[in-house]
Amino acid sequence: MKVLVPVKRVVDYNVKVRVKSDGTGVDIANVKMSMNPFDEIAVEEAVRLKEKGVATEVIAVSCGVQQCQETLRTAMAIGADRAILVETNEELQPLAVAKLLKALVDKEQPGLIILGKQAIDDDANQTGQMLAALADLPQATFASKVEIAGDKVSVTREVDGGLETLSLNTPAVITTDLRLNEPRYVTLPNIMKAKKKQLDTVTPADLGVDVAPRLKTLKVTEPAKRGAGIKVPDVATLVAKLKNEAKVI
Amino acid sequence: MTALVIAEHDNAHLKSATLNTVTAAAACGGEVHVLVAGEGAQAAAAAAAQIAGVAKVIHADGAALKDGLAENLAAQVLAIAGNYSHLLFPATASGKNVAPRVAAKLDVAQISDITKVVSPDTFERPIYAGNAIATVQSGDAVKVITVRGTGFDAAAATGGSAQVESAAAVQDAGKSSFVGREVTKNDRPELTAAKIIVSGGRALGSAEKFNEVITPLADKLGAAIGASRAAVDAGYAPNDLQVGQTGKIVAPQLYIACGISGAIQHLAGMKDSKVIVAINKDPEAPIFSVADYGLEADLFVAVPELVKAL
Numbered sequence: 001m002k003v004l005v006p007v008k009r010v011v012d013y014n015v016k017v018r019v020k021s022d023g024t025g026v027d028i029a030n031v032k033m034s035m036n037p038f039d040e041i042a043v044e045e046a047v048r049l050k051e052k053g054v055a056t057e058v059i060a061v062s063c064g065v066q067q068c069q070e071t072l073r074t075a076m077a078i079g080a081d082r083a084i085l086v087e088t089n090e091e092l093q094p095l096a097v098a099k100l101l102k103a104l105v106d107k108e109q110p111g112l113i114i115l116g117k118q119a120i121d122d123d124a125n126q127t128g129q130m131l132a133a134l135a136d137l138p139q140a141t142f143a144s145k146v147e148i149a150g151d152k153v154s155v156t157r158e159v160d161g162g163l164e165t166l167s168l169n170t171p172a173v174i175t176t177d178l179r180l181n182e183p184r185y186v187t188l189p190n191i192m193k194a195k196k197k198q199l200d201t202v203t204p205a206d207l208g209v210d211v212a213p214r215l216k217t218l219k220v221t222e223p224a225k226r227g228a229g230i231k232v233p234d235v236a237t238l239v240a241k242l243k244n245e246a247k248v249i
Numbered sequence: 250m251t252a253l254v255i256a257e258h259d260n261a262h263l264k265s266a267t268l269n270t271v272t273a274a275a276a277c278g279g280e281v282h283v284l285v286a287g288e289g290a291q292a293a294a295a296a297a298a299q300i301a302g303v304a305k306v307i308h309a310d311g312a313a314l315k316d317g318l319a320e321n322l323a324a325q326v327l328a329i330a331g332n333y334s335h336l337l338f339p340a341t342a343s344g345k346n347v348a349p350r351v352a353a354k355l356d357v358a359q360i361s362d363i364t365k366v367v368s369p370d371t372f373e374r375p376i377y378a379g380n381a382i383a384t385v386q387s388g389d390a391v392k393v394i395t396v397r398g399t400g401f402d403a404a405a406a407t408g409g410s411a412q413v414e415s416a417a418a419v420q421d422a423g424k425s426s427f428v429g430r431e432v433t434k435n436d437r438p439e440l441t442a443a444k445i446i447v448s449g450g451r452a453l454g455s456a457e458k459f460n461e462v463i464t465p466l467a468d469k470l471g472a473a474i475g476a477s478r479a480a481v482d483a484g485y486a487p488n489d490l491q492v493g494q495t496g497k498i499v500a501p502q503l504y505i506a507c508g509i510s511g512a513i514q515h516l517a518g519m520k521d522s523k524v525i526v527a528i529n530k531d532p533e534a535p536i537f538s539v540a541d542y543g544l545e546a547d548l549f550v551a552v553p554e555l556v557k558a559l
Contacts, residue, residue: 016513017377026381038495094349095358118495122376124361129319129349138424139319141346144488154428158488159342161435165428166318172425178481178495179488214358218371218384226520229541235554238526238544246524246541248445248503249470249559 001111001148001170003046003055005080006101007039007062009071010121023219035071038116040078041176044183045146046114047079054148055112057081061104063097065089069199076194077186083199088211090204094122096211098130103207105135110171112153117142117175128175138168142177250279250369252335253307255326257343258285258293260315263300265442266339266396268403271300273396275404276366277335280304283411286325286418288315294413301405311418316427317343323350324419330355330391334369340395340498341441348395357389362498364400378494378517398441399500399521433487440490443473445503448492448519451479452508452529452548459485462549463507465556475499475519477509493518508548511536528552 011017012032020027035043049055060075062068063086072083086100105113118125132139140155144163147154148170156165158177204211232238242249252274257264267283274281282305285294294308307329313321326347330336336351338344340362352359364382365373371386372394440446447467453459459480467474476486478493492499494517504522509515511527511534519525520539527540530547537543544551 011377013514017380019381026377093358095353095356098353120378120494122361123378123494124359125345126349126352126359126361129346130353130359132319133323133350133353138422139346139350140425141319142342157342160441161439161489162430162432162487164316164430166425167428168425177488178478178491214389215360215385215387218386220376220381220383223375223379223382223520226525226539226541229525229537229539229543231537231543231545235544235546235551235558238542238555239558241542242503242524242526246503248524 001055002057002059002108003049004105004108004110004113005042005046005058005060005075006113006115006127007043007060007071007075008036008119009033009062009064009068010036010119013037013120019220019222023221025217025220033067035074036116036119038118038176040183041180042114042116043075043078043080044181045176048181049148050079059084059108059110061086061101063088063092063100072199073194074186076197077190078184082197085199085201086204086207087201088204090211091213092211093213093215094124094126095130095214096209097127098134099209100204100207100211101131102134103209105131112170113173115173115175117177128173132173137171137173139173140166140168141175143174144177144179146174146180250334251332252277252279252281252337253329253333254281254283255336255338255344255347256283256285256293256297257339257341258287258290260287260290261292263293263296264341265403265439266341266398267297268300268406269398269401270337270339270396271302271404272401273363273366274335274337275302278369279334282307284309284326284329286314286322288312298411298413299407299409301408303409303411306411306413307416308413309416309418313421314418318425318427319346319350320422320424321419322347323354324422326351327354328419329416333391335392335394337394337396340397344395348393352393355391355393357391357393358387359393359395360385360387361395362397363394364397378514379520380513397498399498433489437467438471438473440473440475440497441499443501445470445472446475446499446501447472447505447507448475448477448509449480449486449507450477450509451483453480453485456485462552466505466552469556469559477515506536507552509536510534511539
């Protein structure tokens with residue numbers, strides 16, 4: 001069984017982005033870029049399935065600019081076997097990415113597609129579900145446990161108020177939550193090995209997908225700032241403030 | 250122009266996130282209808298009909314809808330989507346699971362986690378963990394939206410008298426099945442609806458200490474319990490208590506952060522709280538920059554003292 005793992009190149013989670021002064025977006029020139037953390041969990045899960053002998057091949061995919069090659073090399077350093085870059089300089093929104101991935105699913109026929117539940121830049125939380133809909137596949141989002149049993153996959157999901165378990169027919173789409181696994185550190189020998197692995201490049205036109213954005217960003221602004229608070233010297237003062245000033249208890 | 254709200258419920262009760270979503274739907278400018286899709290969900294449908302401002306409730310009842318499977322629920326929404334200009338889901342685990350499926354089938358963009366309706370086609374939504382607010386305009390005929398509860402007041406749960414109309418329920422898609430549910434036993438208020446939240450961070454040091462220190466304060470205040478991602482990662486608290494960018498977004502009247510340093514991902518989930526209290530022994534902790542009242546102290550001393558003083 002092949003496993004397809006889409007990965008996104010995003011601003012590193014430690015970077016605090018700044019809104020551009022002209023309100024057209026956030027300034028991402030010269031900031032550190034990394035693989036979206038949830039996608040790293042997805043790659044790790046796929047590689048573990050291969051190490052268990054369940055998956056036969058792990059294919060990493062990224063959609064975007066040429067530099068996404070670095071993200072794909074990272075995925076291959078974790079253990080993906082090969083990679084595909086859908087290269088474009090256009091702005092890609094989740095629906096467009098889902099359509100590109102659908103075209104690759106048709107081509108590669110994976111048994112599982114594992115994605116991060118959400119990218120930490122646009123915080124959309126859409127691509128996996130959209131891909132499942134377009135490919136007419138069952139889905140299990142926010143996974144904290146994945147177990148393959150024959151032609152079915154059992155997935156435990158993080159939902160409001162607890163956990164639920166679904167059984168899906170494969171092929172299926174899974175999106176990862178935080179506790180699914182802890183991604184390994186990539187080692188230097190594996191980084192070197194990843195450089196020699198196969199990385200193919202295609203374009204949206206090759207896949208016959210129109211990626212024109214559907215949402216227009218009119219402006220991007222700073223969120224409202226909170227007024228500076230005060231430090232209180234002790235618990236008694238804190239209780240008094242909460243009772244008499246803030247009136248919240 | 251009519252907006253459809255997809256109700257979140259457990260067949261017996263409506264979840265409060267539905268009420269905030271109704272307010273967002275009303276702001277889109279037209280009539281508001283509510284879809285209650287479930288099995289044996291008459292009580293939830295009756296409750297939806299009571300919500301102020303709702304003109305009609307559509308109740309679809311069938312075995313395929315019992316457990317909220319995304320494939321079936323999306324199909325149910327699509328079966329009636331043709332009548333609507335806006336489809337609004339609460340941005341909860343269930344809403345986020347189903348809405349993109351509906352949007353993709355309609356070949357339209359989804360607008361995630363809106364915090365404001367600017368006009369019927371223009372919305373505000375936070376990006377980059379709330380460090381920026383994007384105003385986006387949709388050119389699609391149908392707007393598929395998830396609504397961040399903290400951005401909208403709850404509609405009144407009573408005062409309405411909408412008619413309840415039955416709709417044929419979809420058949421099971423046959424590609425997935427529900428196996429089981431493990432509900433965290435909890436008699437506290439729901440995290441996203443709580444008026445007071447007591448939240449613990451990595452400084453608690455262990456699951457035992459987390460319970461020992463945080464629970465008495467929450468009990469005393471009748472508060473919900475939250476946790477930072479660091480505390481969840483370390484196994485001190487279950488994941489569904491996680492407050493932050495990729496967890497729950499909350500905005501209670503009072504948020505008490507105990508031993509939470511205040512990473513941007515955590516602030517993203519709670520900085521809209523009305524009053525924020527931070528208890529931390531590190532004077533440089535970023536949580537103090539958003540706190541209305543900061544107490545620089547060892548939480549293992551200060552929190553029990555606070556319990557006694559209340």
